[in-house]
Amino acid sequence: MELDEYLPVLRRTNRRFADAAAEALLASGWTAPVPGCPGWTLADLVWHLAEVQHFWARIVRTRAADPSAYVPPARRPDDELLGFSAAVSVELETAMGGADPADRVWTWAPQQDVAFVLRRQVQEAVVHTVDVEQVLGDVRPIPAQVGLDGLDEWLDVMVPGALPDGPPPDAHPVVLHAVDADAERTLFPGSRPFPIAALTGTAGDLLLAVWRRVPLEVLTVDGDPLQAAAMIGLVSLE
Numbered sequence: 001m002e003l004d005e006y007l008p009v010l011r012r013t014n015r016r017f018a019d020a021a022a023e024a025l026l027a028s029g030w031t032a033p034v035p036g037c038p039g040w041t042l043a044d045l046v047w048h049l050a051e052v053q054h055f056w057a058r059i060v061r062t063r064a065a066d067p068s069a070y071v072p073p074a075r076r077p078d079d080e081l082l083g084f085s086a087a088v089s090v091e092l093e094t095a096m097g098g099a100d101p102a103d104r105v106w107t108w109a110p111q112q113d114v115a116f117v118l119r120r121q122v123q124e125a126v127v128h129t130v131d132v133e134q135v136l137g138d139v140r141p142i143p144a145q146v147g148l149d150g151l152d153e154w155l156d157v158m159v160p161g162a163l164p165d166g167p168p169p170d171a172h173p174v175v176l177h178a179v180d181a182d183a184e185r186t187l188f189p190g191s192r193p194f195p196i197a198a199l200t201g202t203a204g205d206l207l208l209a210v211w212r213r214v215p216l217e218v219l220t221v222d223g224d225p226l227q228a229a230a231m232i233g234l235v236s237l238e
Contacts, residue, residue: 045128061098
């Protein structure tokens with residue numbers, strides 16, 4: 001994705017999250033479990049995304065060089081969650097729209113600029129929108145370019161963040177083939193001469209598989225599915 005594509009995707013995804021959360025609330029209530037986030041309720045999910053977006057809106061708006069001055073918001077009562085979440089989404093979108101992607105800000109990654117935050121917040125919203133749609137039982141496809149960008153971000157940012165010293169000695173490559181984007185990526189390239197498995201599916205399904213939102217059974221697996229799952233599992237998301 002190009003830099004100018006991220007903000008429109010963030011806006012659309014935030015609207016999609018808000019609509020799905022409102023529908024899920026009517027259908028199942030705030031205590032409905034979230035399949036993709038074991039132990040979380042719908043209320044926990046809505047509050048989590050609101051907290052995350054609140055934090056990064058402040059970081060970008062103030063061009064913060066470190067997060068030490070940030071004051072977290074107080075947890076809102078359940079009947080205020082949807083309104084608070086919607087307001088924070090607008091705040092984040094406004095902050096992003098008023099910033100140059102090259103502006104320096106604090107992040108937890110080596111890339112210290114607004115562009116990193118914008119990309120990360122798009123993917124945060126995309127995955128959590130799927131979480132709330134799973135509560136609702138109506139998961140919509142992730143556009144190919146958004147899914148592929150999320151897969152690239154997972155490989156380029158999350159994998160080295162989780163494994164800063166590189167893959168462990170027992171790692172094997174796993175090929176990821178996104179059919180709708182006509183693209184191929186590899187987890188742990190070069191760790192062995194041959195991949196342990198090749199996973200084929202839409203870019204969105206591959207993204208959700210590496211984020212452990214869907215099982216590998218939704219993909220076509222050529223090779224050892226248990227070992228492929230184990231390789232993905234090496235990337236701790238804690």
